[in-house]
Amino acid sequence: MSEPAEYFRPLRPTELRQVGRPLARTDAPGKATGSTRYGGDYTMPGMLHAKVLRSPLASARLRRIDVSKARALPGVACTFTGADLSDRLAPTDIPGQTGAKRLDTGQSILVKERVRYYGEPLALVAAETPAIAQKALDLIEYDLDALPGVYDPLEALKPESPIVQGSNNIVAQLKIRKGDLDQGFAEADRVIENSYRTQFVEHAFLEPEVGLAWVDENDVINIRVSTQVIEHFRSIADAVGVPHNKVRIMGAMVGGGFGGKEDLTVEIYLALLTRATRRPVQLVYTREESFLGHGKRHPFVMTYRTGVTKDGAITALKVTITADAGAYVFLSPYVILYALVAAPGPYRIDNLHVDATAVATNNMYTSAFRGFGAAQACVAYEAQMDEVAKALDLERMAFRRRNFLRTGDKLATDVPIESAVWTDECMTKAWEALGERTPDSVPVKVGRGVACYQQSYGRIMWLHDTSEAWVGIEVDGTVTVRSGVTDIGAGQISALGQIAAELLGVSLSDVAIYHSDSSTTPLAGTTTATRALYMTGNAVRLAASAVRERLVARSAKALRATPSQVDLANSRAFVIDDPDRWIGFKQLVALCASEGIHRSELALFRAPFTDKIDPETGRGRVHPDYTYGAHAVEVAVDTETGEVTVLKSIGAHDVGRAINPAAVAGQIEGGAAQGQGYALSEEMCYQEGRLITLSLSEYLIPTAMDVPQIESIILESRSGLGPFGAKGIGEPALIPVAPAIANAVADAIGVRVYDLPITPERIVMALRQPDSME
Amino acid sequence: MAEKKLIALEINGRRLEASVPPNQTLLESLRELGYFEVKSGCEKGDCGACAVLVDGEAIDSCLTLTWTVEGRRLTTVAGLGSGEHLHPLQTAFIEHGAIQCGYCTPGLIIAAQSMLDTTPNPNDEDIRLALSGNLCRCTGYTKVFAAVRDAAAVMREGKRSG
Numbered sequence: 001m002s003e004p005a006e007y008f009r010p011l012r013p014t015e016l017r018q019v020g021r022p023l024a025r026t027d028a029p030g031k032a033t034g035s036t037r038y039g040g041d042y043t044m045p046g047m048l049h050a051k052v053l054r055s056p057l058a059s060a061r062l063r064r065i066d067v068s069k070a071r072a073l074p075g076v077a078c079t080f081t082g083a084d085l086s087d088r089l090a091p092t093d094i095p096g097q098t099g100a101k102r103l104d105t106g107q108s109i110l111v112k113e114r115v116r117y118y119g120e121p122l123a124l125v126a127a128e129t130p131a132i133a134q135k136a137l138d139l140i141e142y143d144l145d146a147l148p149g150v151y152d153p154l155e156a157l158k159p160e161s162p163i164v165q166g167s168n169n170i171v172a173q174l175k176i177r178k179g180d181l182d183q184g185f186a187e188a189d190r191v192i193e194n195s196y197r198t199q200f201v202e203h204a205f206l207e208p209e210v211g212l213a214w215v216d217e218n219d220v221i222n223i224r225v226s227t228q229v230i231e232h233f234r235s236i237a238d239a240v241g242v243p244h245n246k247v248r249i250m251g252a253m254v255g256g257g258f259g260g261k262e263d264l265t266v267e268i269y270l271a272l273l274t275r276a277t278r279r280p281v282q283l284v285y286t287r288e289e290s291f292l293g294h295g296k297r298h299p300f301v302m303t304y305r306t307g308v309t310k311d312g313a314i315t316a317l318k319v320t321i322t323a324d325a326g327a328y329v330f331l332s333p334y335v336i337l338y339a340l341v342a343a344p345g346p347y348r349i350d351n352l353h354v355d356a357t358a359v360a361t362n363n364m365y366t367s368a369f370r371g372f373g374a375a376q377a378c379v380a381y382e383a384q385m386d387e388v389a390k391a392l393d394l395e396r397m398a399f400r401r402r403n404f405l406r407t408g409d410k411l412a413t414d415v416p417i418e419s420a421v422w423t424d425e426c427m428t429k430a431w432e433a434l435g436e437r438t439p440d441s442v443p444v445k446v447g448r449g450v451a452c453y454q455q456s457y458g459r460i461m462w463l464h465d466t467s468e469a470w471v472g473i474e475v476d477g478t479v480t481v482r483s484g485v486t487d488i489g490a491g492q493i494s495a496l497g498q499i500a501a502e503l504l505g506v507s508l509s510d511v512a513i514y515h516s517d518s519s520t521t522p523l524a525g526t527t528t529a530t531r532a533l534y535m536t537g538n539a540v541r542l543a544a545s546a547v548r549e550r551l552v553a554r555s556a557k558a559l560r561a562t563p564s565q566v567d568l569a570n571s572r573a574f575v576i577d578d579p580d581r582w583i584g585f586k587q588l589v590a591l592c593a594s595e596g597i598h599r600s601e602l603a604l605f606r607a608p609f610t611d612k613i614d615p616e617t618g619r620g621r622v623h624p625d626y627t628y629g630a631h632a633v634e635v636a637v638d639t640e641t642g643e644v645t646v647l648k649s650i651g652a653h654d655v656g657r658a659i660n661p662a663a664v665a666g667q668i669e670g671g672a673a674q675g676q677g678y679a680l681s682e683e684m685c686y687q688e689g690r691l692i693t694l695s696l697s698e699y700l701i702p703t704a705m706d707v708p709q710i711e712s713i714i715l716e717s718r719s720g721l722g723p724f725g726a727k728g729i730g731e732p733a734l735i736p737v738a739p740a741i742a743n744a745v746a747d748a749i750g751v752r753v754y755d756l757p758i759t760p761e762r763i764v765m766a767l768r769q770p771d772s773m774e
Numbered sequence: 775m776a777e778k779k780l781i782a783l784e785i786n787g788r789r790l791e792a793s794v795p796p797n798q799t800l801l802e803s804l805r806e807l808g809y810f811e812v813k814s815g816c817e818k819g820d821c822g823a824c825a826v827l828v829d830g831e832a833i834d835s836c837l838t839l840t841w842t843v844e845g846r847r848l849t850t851v852a853g854l855g856s857g858e859h860l861h862p863l864q865t866a867f868i869e870h871g872a873i874q875c876g877y878c879t880p881g882l883i884i885a886a887q888s889m890l891d892t893t894p895n896p897n898d899e900d901i902r903l904a905l906s907g908n909l910c911r912c913t914g915y916t917k918v919f920a921a922v923r924d925a926a927a928v929m930r931e932g933k934r935s936g
Contacts, residue, residue: 024868031876032864034811034851038877041810204911206815206823206877255813255877256911287816489875489912662871662917669914670874696820696909704905710916 017569018502019724022662025494026513027253027487039226039252040210044280047212048077050266050273051133051283053123053140054292058327058689059149059162059362060115062122065142070125073139075132078277080124080269082112090268091235092330092367094463095526105171105329109239109268115144116164116327117364118690119292126273126281149362151689153324154301156359164327165360171325172333174340176354176618178414184316184351188307192388196304196380197755200324200684201297202693203369204701207255208290213270214280220519221271224250228257228488229526230518232264240271247271251516254527257488258674259368260294262528263330288694295330295367296684298323298358300339302380307351312394312402319343319380321356323373326365332358334460335366335373341622342374344412345381346423346454347403352412354618362689368528370674370734374455379756382451382739386746396743397427400452411454411626414619419727420717422654423452423628429713430632430652438647443640446647447748451736452630456623457530457728458607458721465531465607468522469539471500471547472600475593477571477586479504479511481543484524485536486516490730491663492532496540498659499723503544504551505568506585522602530627530728533659535605537723542603550597555588625720627727629653631672631736635744639767642760644680644745646706651737652713656720656727665712667733672710675737677702683757781844785809786853792840800826800835800843804850811852811880815909822908825881826850832888834907851880854887862932863887866925867918874912881908886922894930896922 030036055062067079089106111122123140127133149164150156156169165171185191211225221242223233230249237247254261266283273281285293300323307316321339325332336356343354369375389399400423405411407421431450438446459465470482481500487493497511514521524536548568555573556563559581567576574582583591592599613620634648651668658664681700685693693699720727738756746752751769753762778793785804794803801824804812812835815823819837826835827849855861863883866872873879882905889896889904896904901922910918 022871025871025873027876028868028871028873029860029864031873031879032851032867032883033856033860034880035856036876037810038813040814204909206821206875206909206911207813208815254875256875258911284814287818287820489877491874666871666874666913666917669916670912671914673914674911695818696816697818701909701911702914703909704902704915704918707915709919710914 016502018498018508019659020657020661023498023508023660025491025663026497026508027494036253038207038255039224040284042212042224043282044212044214047280047282048126048128048277049130049133050124050126050269050281051137052121052269052289053137054119055111055115055122055144057115057144057146058118059147060144061147062111062113062115063143063145065122065140067123067140069139069141070136073132073136075128076125076136077128077279078126078273080110080272081122082108082110085109086241088239088241090239090264092263092328094331094334095229095231095235103329103333107328117362124269124273126277149689151361151363151686153322153359153361156361164362165329169360170357171329171360172336172358174336174356174618176340176352176412177616178412179351181316181318181351181353185307187309187315189310190391191305191307192391193303193305194384194387195754196302196383198300198376198379199756200299200686201369201678201682202291202684202699203258203260204696204699205256205258205260208285208287209261209265209293210284211266211270212280212282213274215274215278220246220248221275222248222250223267223270224252225267226254226261227251227265228254228261228486228528230484230486230516231523231526232267233518235264236267236271239268240275248519251486254486254488257527258370259372259528262368262526263295265294287696291694292691295326295365297369298325298332298335298366298373298376300376302376304380304384306384306388308388308392310392312392312399314347314349314403316351317344317349319354323358324363324366325358325360326363327360328365330365330367332366337460337622339373339377340618341412342377342454343381345378346405346452346628348405348409354412363686364691370731372731375735378451378453378735379739379742382736383742383752386743387752397431397450400427413613413622415621417626419625420654420719421628422715422717423630425715426628426652426654427452427630430630430650433650433711433713434632434634434648438634438636444636444638445748446634446636447744447746448634449740449743449747450630450632451739451743453732453735454626454628455732455735456626458534458624459529459531461608461610461621461624462612464609465525465535466604467524467535467539468602468604469524469536469543470522470600470602471540471543473547473589475589477589479506481511481513481540482521483515483536483540484518484521485532486527488527490667491660492527495533495537495659495663499537499540500544503541503548506571530730530732533726534722534728535607537659537726538605539603541723542605543601546601546603547599551588551592554592554597555583558583558591625727627653627655627729627732629732629736631740633740633744635741635748637745637748637763639749642763644758646676646708646741649676649708650711650713651733652715653729653732654715654717654727655729656722657716657718657725658714659724659726661714664714664729667729668712669710671733672737673702673707675734676707676741678756679738679741680757779841781840783848785848786850794840796841798840800838800840803840804835809850811850813877813880815877822881822885823878825884825908827884827888830888830891832885851883854883862925862928863922866921866928870917870921870924872913872917872921878908878910882910882918890926890929894926896926
């Protein structure tokens with residue numbers, strides 16, 4: 001691989017003035033006063049309201065669908081069924097930026113014949129009011145013949161199972177073959193094998209999917225939509241059969257994403273309806289439709305077989321992962337790739353076999369969710385570390401330290417890690433912060449757990465990720481940043497402002513950031529894969545640096561100094577060794593403007609590219625870099641009721657450099673809460689593929705009553721590939737939380753619950769096992 | 775279905791009349807009237823994103839029929855403060871970084887204001903209980919608690935000096 005040299009050049013040891021400060025985010029005031037408009041807050045005169053008819057069966061054949069009565073209803077403007085559509089598919093592969101051929105994994109936009117999951121869209125309606133649209137849905141007649149389905153991935157692998165996808169339901173299969181596994185197990189004193197299971201999980205962002213579309217005077221389909229990916233415009237254009245430059249996506253502030261707004265949501269339906277009616281069309285999902293309408297986190301079955309010496313050296317590890325891909329492929333091949341890479345965790349394992357398989361079933365399809373397969377792997381590898389330590393009677397953290405991966409060691413895919421690996425520092429600090437142990441009080445037992453992790457930031461390297469940004473200075477001295485990046489709540493946009501302000505020596509309030517419009521802001525790529533700060537932050541850094549260079553050169557001339565003697569700060573250019581020699585920023589900008597000096601720059605940042613990993617061995621680079629950290633918790637378990645209370649929750653992460661420490665802490669705290677739900681209370685329940693947890697009173701995300709005061713410990717190795725040495729924290733913050741809680745529960749009650757979520761029922765059942773509570 | 779009725783409403787100090795069918799929720803009415811700061815998250819009373827004050831008390835507007843609040847004083851988050859004139863809760867949420875995606879923020883601020891109206895010096899349990907009907911998926915609530923504690927202190931100080 002050949003990274004540009006700039007990735008590893010040492011940072012200039014200059015003082016930072018904007019970066020590193022916990023500034024109030026630029027998007028906060030609008031959100032606090034309610035003036036921020038989200039996707040659903042845009043309307044247009046004459047707007048139609050759309051609704052989607054969904055299948056009430058998970059596996060069926062659509063024999064007949066008749067919309068004539070719906071069409072005849074006064075106020076209905078348009079209907080679509082599968083029969084009205086060409087054979088074009090809705091692409092479900094990961095959105096690329098290179099035009100490379102995508103996986104042949106599309107889904108019919110509307111069912112033409114075969115229904116593969118409960119809630120699969122059968123028809124669309126657009127009408128004058130939502131009530132008429134709903135009535136029209138009720139008037140659509142259809143016959144579905146139920147077909148045998150399969151609802152468990154292990155069942156789906158059996159030859160006699162119904163086929164959902166392909167010839168054998170296997171939608172992707174990947175492996176790692178590293179070192180000599182037999183030799184490794186031969187060197188082991190003990191071999192410990194366990195299986196762990198995780199559940200379907202829902203993103204439960206607070207803002208359900210929503211969009212508004214219209215066709216403009218240039219025949220461009222405009223779509224204002226809540227999305228993590230404005231660059232779906234290409235897929236939408238392909239799906240409806242128009243050129244790529246005839247679809248414009250305008251994002252809005254996104255009311256939460258977590259991967260659930262990474263795939264297409266309402267866009268294609270809106271494009272079809274507005275194109276057919278030539279009227280604006282809005283589509284708003286209810287909470288129930290949101291639960292039915294987007295992919296979930298993959299349930300995994302994971303078997304870990306660990307060979308270890310008496311003194312705690314891991315000599316071999318064999319991992320088998322089976323993921324429920326649900327009814328369509330979507331991002332499953334990539335999700336199991338992340339699981340594959342993450343399988344050994346932040347440990348040096350020289351003899352490693354991993355087999356990961358994604359299997360189609362008639363359950364809801366599964367796709368991206370914060371952690372993307374690596375979160376599930378951490379649930380297993382950190383539980384297994386505790387189980388192995390327990391079997392060998394070793395202290396849990398000492399056992400981990402014995403095996404931690406360190407800078408220069410080889411990752412699962414047999415290539416070395418080059419950035420800082422501060423797992424040990426993070427684990428130690430998180431554990432210390434737990435402080436004094438809360439005593440037991442019958443029937444409540446208190447336990448502690450820790451979990452460490454490795455999580456990538458930046459997209460898979462053979463996707464050839466790029467990001468563009470434009471930075472310019474207006475004649476009055478204010479700064480404008482233009483970036484297509486979407487802000488899904490983590491402060492993606494505000495961070496760009498901080499970076500531009502830093503490099504141009506102005507304050508954050510002097511910077512305006514225009515974002516997420518595919519026609520007016522430079523394409524910045526997706527807000528996914530913990531890449532927004534890394535990629536877009538670097539693009540802004542490059543653009544702002546280029547402008548800075550010209551300003552510095554001009555001010556040096558004005559101050560009779562050399563450019564290296566001049567710095568920009570506090571809205572002035574000054575001589576570093578003689579700060580009384582300065583020129584105001586406005587004056588400098590006016591000078592540049594009058595001389596035609598270019599005050600803007602469009603920059604492109606290119607992530608390092610590589611080829612795919614070796615399919616036989618898994619050898620090669622998959623991600624540009626990784627974040628490392630740990631989470632420690634203390635829990636109280638009521639041994640009579642099985643109720644778990646999280647008493648303390650502490651995340652410690654090496655984020656490389658915190659551009660905005662308050663935003664970083666916010667990610668850690670939010671990840672802690674989301675991980676707590678993953679561990680203890682959240683499960684999307686399907687019966688024969690039919691979703692039975694249809695509301696937020698059945699799908700239980702943590703409330704203000706459930707979450708303790710969360711502590712964030714931010715470490716800064718400054719070794720990351722992001723701007724100013726930053727790594728990523730969006731996904732990493734979540735990863736170690738669920739296994740830390742699982743380990744704490746096991747510590748409290750002396751017996752492990754191997755399946756998530758760790759419900760009171762499962763705890764009570766585990767406590768009834770004969771060998772529990774010695 | 776019964777006819778629409780002209781309903782007199784007082785929203786953020788502004789008096790207006792709106793033609794409202796009997797089955798319309800306050801959430802629907804407010805958003806139709808352009809009060810987009812009232813967010814729709816579930817329409818079932820599960821998430822609290824649509825909370826508004828009715829005579830100072832937080833309610834889920836998705837569970838309230840508009841006809842039932844005729845003549846009562848309604849306040850949305852924009853009615854607490856906007857532009858340069860921010861409410862102490864809004865200032866504290868901004869300064870503490872208690873806002874991420876922001877979709878739950880109006881409801882959280884409304885719920886907190888309702889609690890502070892009757893409990894000006896809340897302890898941590900008061901705050902948790904007051905916010906327990908408002909789901910947030912981004913923040914983990916930690917900075918939200920800090921913001922409410924801080925705003926409560928500012929408001930008490932304001933009352934003393936004012």
